[in-house]
Every structure is written in C-alpha cells, then in structure tokens.
Amino acid sequence: RxxxxxxxxxxxxxxxxxxxxxxxxxxxxxxxxxxxxxxxxxxxxxxxxxxxxxxxxxxxxxxxxxxxxxxxxxxxxxxxxxxxxxxxxxxxxxxxxxxxxxxxxxxxxxxxxxxxxxxxxxxxxxxxxxxxxxxxxxxxxxxxxxxxxxxxxxxxxxxxxxxxxxxxxxxxxxxxxxxxYRDSRPDLSGGPQTIARGESGTFTSRAASTVKKVRLIRPSASTHVTDVDQRSIALDFKADGDKLTVTVPEGKNLVQSGWYMLFATDGHGTPSKAQWVHVP
Known part of the structure; x- marks a missing residue:
C-alpha cells in the first residue's frame, strides 16, 4: 500500500x-x-x-x-x-x-x-x-x-x-x-458548555496565572487500532486574575463539530480536570 x-x-x-x-x-x-x-x-x-x-x-x-x-x-x-x-x-x-x-x-x-x-x-x-x-x-x-x-x-x-x-x-x-503524582493541579470550572469556532469562552481557575497551554481533546472513538477522530487542538488563551479566556480556532477541518474535553495545563505539565465543551 x-x-x-x-x-x-x-x-x-x-x-x-x-x-x-x-x-x-x-x-x-x-x-x-x-x-x-x-x-x-x-x-x-x-x-x-x-x-x-x-x-x-x-x-x-x-x-x-x-x-x-x-x-x-x-x-x-x-x-x-x-x-x-x-x-x-x-x-x-x-x-x-x-x-x-x-x-x-x-x-x-x-x-x-x-x-x-x-x-x-x-x-x-x-x-x-x-x-x-x-x-x-x-x-x-x-x-x-x-x-x-x-x-x-x-x-x-x-x-x-x-x-x-x-x-x-x-x-x-x-x-x-x-x-x-505531583503535589497539585490547576483547577478549572464554570464557563460555557458551547463555544463556536472563532469564538471565546471564559472559565474560572485560581491557578489561571500558571497555565501554559490549553487543549481541546476529542473523546475516544477507537476501532481496530486507530482512532481517526483523535486530536488535541491548541487554543489561544488569556489569563486575568482567576479568569481564563480561551478561543477556539476557526478552521472547520481542524475543529470538527462535536464534544471535546477542555484541559488547562500548568508549567509543570500537570493538567486540570476537563470541562466538556461542545463546538456546534
């Protein structure tokens, strides 16, 4: 092949x-x-x-x-x-x-x-x-x-x-x-359940200033070894006090419609628990 x-x-x-x-x-x-x-x-x-x-x-x-x-x-x-x-x-x-x-x-x-x-x-x-x-x-x-x-x-x-x-x-x-296995992890709460492509949503995190990356990760859809839906999309974000505002990219080929897990990860590489976000 x-x-x-x-x-x-x-x-x-x-x-x-x-x-x-x-x-x-x-x-x-x-x-x-x-x-x-x-x-x-x-x-x-x-x-x-x-x-x-x-x-x-x-x-x-x-x-x-x-x-x-x-x-x-x-x-x-x-x-x-x-x-x-x-x-x-x-x-x-x-x-x-x-x-x-x-x-x-x-x-x-x-x-x-x-x-x-x-x-x-x-x-x-x-x-x-x-x-x-x-x-x-x-x-x-x-x-x-x-x-x-x-x-x-x-x-x-x-x-x-x-x-x-x-x-x-x-x-x-x-x-x-x-x-x-680290001592602590970022918290993440609130925010909208739906964010359209090109739009932003604001979440609450006491550790907002420590966040170094935000990712949208597709839930698993694995069959016969390969998960063709699996992807982790980098989001632009801005921290202001205990608020974290994230922006979903515009491209439809990159951000397919459906549900995603939104993770905020700090400088040590420790992620928050996910918030579920739907991209229409």
Missing amino acids: DPGIWDVETNKFTKIPGMSDPDKLETSGTVLLPPAQDQKYMVIGGGGVGESKLASEKTRIVDLKADDPKFTDGPSLEKGTRYPQASILPDDTVLVSGGSEDYRGRGDSNIHQARLYHPDTNSFEKVADPLVGRNYHSGSILLPDGRLMFFGSDSLYADKANTKPGKFEQRVEIYTPPYL
Whole structure:
C-alpha cells in the first residue's frame, strides 16, 4: 500500500515516500501528534497481511506542512508490535501501550509494555507497564480526570502452544500518568458548555496565572487500532486574575463539530480536570 494524501476536491492522490517496513503496515496504529495544528502523523508498529508472523518495531513520522512531505523513522519500539494503542494526553505526550508480536496474541506474544512519546524530543520514556495483555479489538480512552482506561482484547488462543481457544478479555485497567503524582493541579470550572469556532469562552481557575497551554481533546472513538477522530487542538488563551479566556480556532477541518474535553495545563505539565465543551 502506498501512503499519501487524497485531495477530495480534485480526486487526486499524491504519494508520500519514505515509509519503512511497508510490508508490515496491517494492524499498525496511526495518531495525529499533538497539537493538531502541527499536522504531524505517527504510524506505529504493524505486521504482515493476515496471519503473517511479521511485525515491525518501527515508528514513522510525517510532517504534512513540509514543502515536500516524506516519512522518517522515529524512535523504535523494543519489539515488533501489532495492535499498539496510542492515546494523546493533555500535556502533549502520547501513551503507546500493549499490542502483540504475533497475530492476535498467538503464541502468548502479548506485549506488556507502555511508553510515553515526547513529540518535542522525538523520544520514548519508559513508564509503568500494563498487567493485562491487549491485542485485537482492544482500546483506550482518555478520561476527563486525565487518567486512561484500557479495555478489551480478542486473543486467538489462550495458551502458548496454541491449543486452547482464546476468550475475550473483560478486565479493565486504569493508568495514572506521572503528571498526576505531583503535589497539585490547576483547577478549572464554570464557563460555557458551547463555544463556536472563532469564538471565546471564559472559565474560572485560581491557578489561571500558571497555565501554559490549553487543549481541546476529542473523546475516544477507537476501532481496530486507530482512532481517526483523535486530536488535541491548541487554543489561544488569556489569563486575568482567576479568569481564563480561551478561543477556539476557526478552521472547520481542524475543529470538527462535536464534544471535546477542555484541559488547562500548568508549567509543570500537570493538567486540570476537563470541562466538556461542545463546538456546534
């Protein structure tokens, strides 16, 4: 498969070169790196077609704002990984977790590892590993309190010898990112429930003067590894006393209609609890 950009107005497809392990893209994950305005995408892991044993440890990154976009390799995972989960966090990091080395966890190949990707340094940071293996039909959700929920998995077999049929995983795990182990976090309350594109809304925060970034993050809509709706949009903002006024960008392609979680993050990278905001 050749990756590229499809212009829906002209029906023209422009190929983007540079994709490593192009024969191992099935069951890979794709994420729009935060903030969405940067228009950088990461493709994570993947495997061969069907029940192939091939798996890739590669990450590949493309900057669609470049004059001549092309994929370049980012930091590698430790193992070839099918079905990786990628979740955007309010501090602009991305949690990459789980997956399996073989098709649907075959041969007891689930990967019990989690890593935080830092777009600013293009690097992975080791964090607490999951206790439950996750592969096919698994998912992750960013919760409004800044934690993550992991669920699902549909292993083909239940044993390493591949003699017992697998069962759908019903255990749920909650992951608490490092930013929630700090002494305090910004508060955020009040404000409108609806803010149109190009319009502003004012919220209350005793920590308004410490806020360094504000993000609108789409709630999860994950299926078959990739969440095509996932995005974190940077908002312009202004602090005045205990008031924080935020402005939603105008672009409809950037800010799609629907509900978002609004997070305010301080200089330490600690986010507030989210306020739900609807963009009509």
